[in-house]
Structures are given as C-alpha cells and as structure tokens.
Amino acid sequence: MQTIRNMFKQLNWANERILAHLRTQDNNEQAVRLFAHILRAEQVWLARLTGKDSSPIALWSDANLTDCSRWIEENKENFQAYLAAIEEGGSLDHVIEYKNQAGTSSYSTSVRDILTHVALHGQYHRGQINSMLRAAGGEPVSVDYIVFARED
Numbered sequence: 001m002q003t004i005r006n007m008f009k010q011l012n013w014a015n016e017r018i019l020a021h022l023r024t025q026d027n028n029e030q031a032v033r034l035f036a037h038i039l040r041a042e043q044v045w046l047a048r049l050t051g052k053d054s055s056p057i058a059l060w061s062d063a064n065l066t067d068c069s070r071w072i073e074e075n076k077e078n079f080q081a082y083l084a085a086i087e088e089g090g091s092l093d094h095v096i097e098y099k100n101q102a103g104t105s106s107y108s109t110s111v112r113d114i115l116t117h118v119a120l121h122g123q124y125h126r127g128q129i130n131s132m133l134r135a136a137g138g139e140p141v142s143v144d145y146i147v148f149a150r151e152d
Helices: 002-022 029-049 065-087 111-135 145-151
Strands: 095-099 106-110
Touching (some): 002 029, 002 065
C-alpha cells in the first residue's frame, strides 16, 4: 500500500508542476487539452472504483487551466479519501466490474491494477505534454518519480 500511496503523492505533485508551468505558457491549447484529459481520466477511474457510472464524464473536452486547477484539488481529495478507506479495511485485490465510456464493453479489474494504471496513465501523458513544450521551444517540466522522491 505504501508504494501506491507514494505513486499518488507523486501524481499530485506532478500535476501541480505541470499546471504551474502551463500557466506560464502562451496559447498551448493542445497541452492544456491533454492535461485536462489526464485529470478527467482520474475522475473516470475514481467513479468506477466507487461503483458510480463514469459515462457522464467526458474524457476529452475543452477545458481551461482554471478547470484543471479545480480538478487537481478535487481528484487529490477524492483519491486520498479512497486510499484511506482501503487502508481501513478495503482490499487492493478486490475486483471492480465496470463498463468502458461508451458503455459497450464490460471489464473486471483489481483495485491494485486500476490504481497502478491511473498513476502510469498520467505519467505517460505528462511526458507527451513535455514533448509538446519542447517542440514549441520551451523547457519540459521535470516530473520524474526520482525528482519527487528527492524533494519529498
């Protein structure tokens, strides 16, 4: 459980760093759209983990950095509460039943695998955002886990 807790601490740290950097950038709508996707995907998975219907959550939407800032805080609080509930008697091995966003396919996945996916999914897309920043002539944001671990 400690590893998953650390992965989510790093996820929040990395989201905050990306947000702060995007606030200094001019007109990088593609990066903001991808960042919003990361945050909305976190919401989709949390809905599934808590037995809610995730279909109303648009994975791809037009959002701004104010939306992203709000979602970061909401996601952080909601995942902290979810992880605390697991520690108080839940199980990482519990299997969750859910449907894809289109509602056309059903899946069964362990809580452990879903939480691992959420952390890795965001890291993958933050790497893509960094590539966009570099292609636009900017500097990437250091969001590597080891940097987080050194600063934590």
